[in-house]
Amino acid sequence: MRQLKSTLLPRASWSFHVQRFHLILGSAITVGTVLAIAILVQAYWILQASLITRVLGFARVPHELFLPRPAFGVFLNAIAPEFLLEKAVISETLILLAAIAILLAIAVIAVVPRLSPPSRILAIFFLALVLVNLAYGILHPEQPWPLRVDWLTSGIVIIPLIALVFNVTVFPIPGSLSTKLVGLLACLAFSFVWSTLRLSLALSSLFYLGAFSFMFLEYLPGAFVDFVYMLLFYSLVMRRLAASHLEEARSIRRS
Amino acid sequence: MDAAILVIIAVIFAYAIRHYRFYWNRTFRVQEDVSQSFAGAYTPSVSILCPMRNEEKVASRLLNSLVEMDYPKGNGRYEVIAIDDNSTDRTSEIVDEYAMKYPFVKAVHRSGSSVVSKPSALNAGLTFASKEFVLFFDADYIPPKDCVKRLVAPFTDPQVAGVMGRVIPVNSPETILSRILDFERAAGYQVDQQARHNLGLIPQYGGTVGGFRRAFLASQGAFDAYHLAEDTDMTYRAYLSGWKICYVNAAECYEEVPSKFRQRGIQVRRWAMGHNYCLFDYGLRTIASPFLRFWRKLDGIMLLGVYFMPFLTLVGWSLGIYSYLFEPPFWSPLLFALFLTLSYNVVGNLALFSEVGSAGYLDRRNRAIWLIPLLPPIVLFYVLVGSRGFIEALLAHIFVRRRRRRETPESRRKNQKSESP
Numbered sequence: 208m209r210q211l212k213s214t215l216l217p218r219a220s221w222s223f224h225v226q227r228f229h230l231i232l233g234s235a236i237t238v239g240t241v242l243a244i245a246i247l248v249q250a251y252w253i254l255q256a257s258l259i260t261r262v263l264g265f266a267r268v269p270h271e272l273f274l275p276r277p278a279f280g281v282f283l284n285a286i287a288p289e290f291l292l293e294k295a296v297i298s299e300t301l302i303l304l305a306a307i308a309i310l311l312a313i314a315v316i317a318v319v320p321r322l323s324p325p326s327r328i329l330a331i332f333f334l335a336l337v338l339v340n341l342a343y344g345i346l347h348p349e350q351p352w353p354l355r356v357d358w359l360t361s362g363i364v365i366i367p368l369i370a371l372v373f374n375v376t377v378f379p380i381p382g383s384l385s386t387k388l389v390g391l392l393a394c395l396a397f398s399f400v401w402s403t404l405r406l407s408l409a410l411s412s413l414f415y416l417g418a419f420s421f422m423f424l425e426y427l428p429g430a431f432v433d434f435v436y437m438l439l440f441y442s443l444v445m446r447r448l449a450a451s452h453l454e455e456a457r458s459i460r461r462s
Numbered sequence: 463m464d465a466a467i468l469v470i471i472a473v474i475f476a477y478a479i480r481h482y483r484f485y486w487n488r489t490f491r492v493q494e495d496v497s498q499s500f501a502g503a504y505t506p507s508v509s510i511l512c513p514m515r516n517e518e519k520v521a522s523r524l525l526n527s528l529v530e531m532d533y534p535k536g537n538g539r540y541e542v543i544a545i546d547d548n549s550t551d552r553t554s555e556i557v558d559e560y561a562m563k564y565p566f567v568k569a570v571h572r573s574g575s576s577v578v579s580k581p582s583a584l585n586a587g588l589t590f591a592s593k594e595f596v597l598f599f600d601a602d603y604i605p606p607k608d609c610v611k612r613l614v615a616p617f618t619d620p621q622v623a624g625v626m627g628r629v630i631p632v633n634s635p636e637t638i639l640s641r642i643l644d645f646e647r648a649a650g651y652q653v654d655q656q657a658r659h660n661l662g663l664i665p666q667y668g669g670t671v672g673g674f675r676r677a678f679l680a681s682q683g684a685f686d687a688y689h690l691a692e693d694t695d696m697t698y699r700a701y702l703s704g705w706k707i708c709y710v711n712a713a714e715c716y717e718e719v720p721s722k723f724r725q726r727g728i729q730v731r732r733w734a735m736g737h738n739y740c741l742f743d744y745g746l747r748t749i750a751s752p753f754l755r756f757w758r759k760l761d762g763i764m765l766l767g768v769y770f771m772p773f774l775t776l777v778g779w780s781l782g783i784y785s786y787l788f789e790p791p792f793w794s795p796l797l798f799a800l801f802l803t804l805s806y807n808v809v810g811n812l813a814l815f816s817e818v819g820s821a822g823y824l825d826r827r828n829r830a831i832w833l834i835p836l837l838p839p840i841v842l843f844y845v846l847v848g849s850r851g852f853i854e855a856l857l858a859h860i861f862v863r864r865r866r867r868r869e870t871p872e873s874r875r876k877n878q879k880s881e882s883p
Contacts, residue, residue, distance in 0.1 A: 218652075218825055219628070219712035220493045328842045375482070376816035379490065380823065435838055438815055442834035445819040449828035456826070 225379045229387060233370075233378030236391070240370040244363060248285045249275060255362070255403050256288035262407035268292065268414045292414050310334060362402025365433050369394050372437060373444075382448035390444030397436060405432075463785055470778040477771065478807040480764055481814035484657035489820045494660045497616035498712050501608070504618050507539040508610060509591035509676075510599060513583040514545060517601035518552040520718075524601050525560045525567070532607040535566050540610075543590055545570045547583035580669075581685035581692040588679065597625075597673030604632065604716040605671070616708035617675060623705030624696065626665060626672035627713030628652065634830075636721040641833055642840060643719040643726070648821035649813040655709045663761035664701060665709035669693030671717075678705060691736025694766075698744040701762065704753040727847045734851025735858065737769040742859050772848025775805040809844045 244251070253274055260272045275286035313334040318327075373391045510528055514521050521544070528542045544557040544567060554571055561569035572586050584598065595614055599605060609627065616622050628651040634644035659665045667674075669692065682699050685692045697707055720726040748754065748762040807814045815834055822831040 219714070220495045220498075221824070222488065222493055223490055225490045328846055329839055332842050376485075376819065380820075431838070435835055438838065439835040441815065441819065442831050445823060445834075446828050446831040449823045449826065449831055452823065453826045453828055 223381050226381055229378040229384055230374070232384070233374035233387070233391075237367065237370040237374045241367045244366055248363060251363070252285070252288055255399070255406070256290075258403050259290075259407045259410065262404070263290075263410060266407070266411045268411050270410070270414075290410060292410065362398060362406075365398050365402070365437070366395060369398060369437055369440075372441065377441065377444055377448075380445070380448055382451060386444060386447050386451070390440055390447075394437060394440035397440065398433070401432075401436065463781060467778060467781050467785065470774055470781070473774060474771070474778070474805060474807075477764065478814060480761075481654075481807055481817055483661075484654050485814060485817045485820050487657040487660050488653040488817075489824070491660060493656065493711070495710075495712060497618060497708065497710070498612065499615075500618050501612045501615040501712070504615055505534050505539065505611060506595055506614055506617065507593035508533070508541075508595045508597060508614055508673075509593040510540075510542045510597045510610070510673075511584060511587040511591060512542065512544050512599050512601060513547050513580050513587065514549065514553050514557065514601040515547040515578070515583070516549045516551045516553060518549075518556060520602045521553050521556045522560075523604060524599060525556070527605050527607075528599070529560065529564050529567065530607065531605070531610050533610045538566075539593070540566055541591075541593060542567045543570055543587045544568070545572065545583045545587040547572050547580075547586075548575055548578050577687045579687055581689055582687035584692070585684040585687060588684070591676065594676055595673060596676050596679060598670050599715070600670040600717070602718045603629075603670060606714060606716070609671070609713050609715055612710055612713035613672065616710060619708070621704075621706055622675070622708045623678040623700040624667045624672060624674040624707045625713075626655065626667045626707060626709050627715050628655075628711050629668065629671055629717050630714055631719040632716040633718045633721060638833075638836065639723055639726060640719050640721045641830065642836060645818050645822070645830065645833060645837070646813075647719070648825055648827075649817040651709075652711065652821040652824055653817040654813055656711045658761065659709035659711075661757070661761075663758055664697065664765055665707050666765065667693050667697045667700075667707050671713070671715040674700075689736060689739060690732050691740055694737055694740045695743070698740055698748065698762070698766075701754060701758070702744065702747055702751050723843070727843070730844060730847045731851040731854070734769040734772070734848045735855040737766070738852050738855035739859060741766040741770060742855075769848055770852055771805075772809050772845045773852040775809060775845050776849045778805070805841060805845065809841050809848065 256272055256274060260270070263270050269292070271291040273289040273291070275288060313330050370391065373387070373394070377387050377390065512524055512528070514524075517524075525542070525544060531540070533540050542560075542564075544560060546554040546557045546569065554569075557569040557571075560567045568590055570587055570590055572583060575582065588596065595617055597610065597613055613625050613627055616625050629647055630651075631640060631644045631647055634640050655665050674696070678700065681703070682696070686695060689695050700707055720729060745763065745766055748759055748766065751759065754762060815837065818834055818837070819831060822828065
């Protein structure tokens, strides 16, 4: 650590040396992740689709899965797996009524005076999302059948993004390399599990609730939640690094 | 439509890069704090102004800190001017008690003023300030004993017009909001302000825990009594007339932050309005200024635009929704992702999350770092409150401020009479 002359308030002037080796390793992991995604995207989708089809089976959603032939090095021309789902079992009128009931419930929550402004704003935010998706469902009633899922937003883009974020914000910070690597891998694993579950949930809701709920679950809050869990893992790793750094400083002071 | 959305994304992305640059500089580069070598050795004469309006709960605490300040008080080198600004509680009595007890404390009472605002109170106090440098402290602040000597140290550089210290909340355990604000402050001062200082950009005078050379204040005239961000106003006045502001990270001062969202909303709205007034007043002048080099101009413009960003983000979301509903390109959902995530990086006082994490790490506050994931929902709050502030500022600028500027100085002065020492 680079410590300057101030002794009374060292935190005002200290800074850290960049962990060059960690940064280089992080950069290599990021590049490797981008390349792996570019080359193995189709294999990744196939793996994810095979897991999703099990979840859909568990949720008793009748469907058919069409898998493309495995291929490598085909990021731009990759063919996504396709799910063929039956039409929603609930009538559109019922869905509309359910949606209106949800909207009213959220509206009531939003105007409850005891709620703090952020809770109210959060409620209004989700209300707006539901409204937008409801409007989308009304404006675009003709959904493509079979539905070709937009896999790009559901977990591919976030993988190199997670590697990049960890690379530029966590790896240069002083601290244990194993903590950083475990944090990164845990975040990537969570990302895979979450995107698989999210897609399963979205497809189940497509069958049980109709098209607009699919759009709602798949696109809008999805990206926001991706960012939140990425932050969660970032904060966990940073907390761990800061704690060990503090302990190290204390032991130096004691000695 | 798509072009507009892409432009907005580009602007938001530019802010994210700016914040990342600050994070990197503050975390890994040598920190500029040469002036602190003179702290304690350089003790010029200093006036300390404390505007107070109905502050009976905290007035004694501040005045106690100031009378016990570790600073030479002999030979008239130190004076405290407590300004009772139309208070209706016991503030005026407290101020008088201190003025009677300590010879270097002066009491200034304002009553029945037509303009009741912090800048007008400061103007009243300034007429009684006689020292070489003037520092300002709000009533709810608690300066530690070394604060003043650390703050005046940078004035050894004759180019420095003003200084700004670091603000640290004392009541952060009160509520979740106060904890989050503690984070915001840490990122804003420990990382953001210090990096701007290191990089020779535009560290901002924040209205309190800082001050100015009296010669500079005399050259600029009074504070604008109607301004809601007289601090930003003064910062830009300094830079646009060839001076600079120095940030002093070692000059820590403690404050109470809002613990309720309603209070915070009012605060952010007021800041958004005031800051946007500065954007309207100084935007073009910053670009055209002969005193600022390219990077300072760029930082100056981006700093002025900080409270315009919530509105821009809202516009981006609206365009994204329109695009999603009526002309959905294949990438429109990605736009939502970009807006929702990147906007977090730049809205209001929220810095890039890595700035927040780095501030926690630098301050060795490992437990607080847990709270970072709570920040994104607050963005929605800031987007709405900040956007409202921008719209109100725009309307006020068009319909009220222009008309007020047409008033003569005499008629304005008439409105600011009735101060009595």
